[in-house]
Amino acid sequence: EEQLLESGGALVQPGGSLRLSCAASGFTFSNYAMTWVRQAPGKGLEWVSGISGDGDNLYYADSVKGRFTISRDNSKNTMFLQMNSLRAEDTAVYYCARWKGGSTAAAGLPADWFDPWGQGTLVTVPS
């Protein structure tokens, strides 16, 4: 069974840092791009960042660019999100997801849709 499991969420003070992890199992991790999506309490989904299968291409939302860094360790089937300079508006459940559909991807992008998703990990930054 293809599974993703996030960890690392916590309560952190404004300006602090946190590192999220996403452990994958049940598929060949290095063959797929991966992504992070967040959901603030009671709100909709917001794409945060993505990474190609080989880790060479990185993608970020403007809201996190320069503060967050995505990476992966294919030898450990794990993706990471290093979050620095955290703000209250970063409070959310952070989901990791496999970014799938390479053959249908638009030009310049590694993949298309997100499936499956992990259970999420909660990051809380008080105001």
Next chain:
Amino acid sequence: ETVMTQSPATLSVSPGERATLSCRASQSVSSNLAWYQQKPGQVPRLLIYGASTRATDIPARFSGSGSGTEFTLTISSLKPEDFAAYYCQQSYSIPITFGQGTRLEIK
């Protein structure tokens, strides 16, 4: 940035009836459009990708259509388990963007 606008924000429909959800892109996203279902307290689930292809194990009552800037998710005969929030997502350009969601509620 491509803005995705879903309508309506809330849709009230009776079980057994048809539901039609709309998603409009501020510029063309070709067919790089996916739909997700999210029930309260649960993880988003992929329903449709490539604008019209059902994901694995998704019932045939779910169908997607459209291309370019106008897209539709249709649920042909609503079952109680279909009442949830639905999001469209474009993956044509960075940043990837989601619509704000449509909440499908029981009438």
